[in-house]
Amino acid sequence: MLAAALGVVLLSSIVYSAFLLGLVFLSIAGFYILLNAGFVAAAQVLVYVGAVNVLILFGIMLVNKQEDFRPLPHALLGKLATGAVCAGLFALLGTTVVSTPWAISSEVAIGDRAIEAIGMHFFSDFLLPFELASVLLLIALVGAIILARREFIPDLDAAAEEQVLTLPERPRELVAAGVNESDSE
């Protein structure tokens, strides 16, 4: 899974990295099943693999232009510095994780009754975030449509407005008749 994640970041072909991203999402869903969370694993597969990954693929297909990026000065230096910073961050997180004494609970995991527990949380003590999330989804829906909508420039004159109401074949005949008349004159 980590190799696939590295491929997402490092591969030069962005279509391959999008498919590897789907592989990463699927393996993360597998980890969720190992962590006794079947519902969230199903949500992960549905939302990430089914929606977000397909959305990213559509975005790639809409945007895909084989362009060679203009090389930046000190690009390799910047990548090395970023890699060093990320490795340092990983080392910091790793030492923190290993050295912290975790209070691991000895209770039995809730298992398949997790869905009921999640539903109880949603409608009792997490009711306000739940509603806020629904409002945010609505706002994101409307905002994404407005942002991605192709804006037509209205250059309609009166004749064009009349032609809107006619059948699709109709204006073609009218234009042809006009051309014939001008020819005969």
Add this chain to the structure above:
Amino acid sequence: MQLEYYLLLAAALFCIGVFGLVTSRNAIRVLMSIELMLNAVNINLMAFSNYLDPQGIKGQVFAVFVITIAAAEAAVGLAIVLSIYRNRDTVDMEQFNLLKW
């Protein structure tokens, strides 16, 4: 000891996401890196929920919220990328300087 493995995995995934976020030139790859980071956070939440709080699974609730926000973020981010591509005719992150000055 299982918990530490999951946390290390999530930390590695998060660092890969940060690296991709900083070094990518393509805007869509930046979005994919953000998804990787959100998934790393989700793995953390689920591991804590399973090992520290296995009865009242609040971590799974938070993970569902994070998935929701990530889906909304991906949709809005792709819409922004599409509209920038339509206006500027490129997806190069180094040429997006609309908000720079």
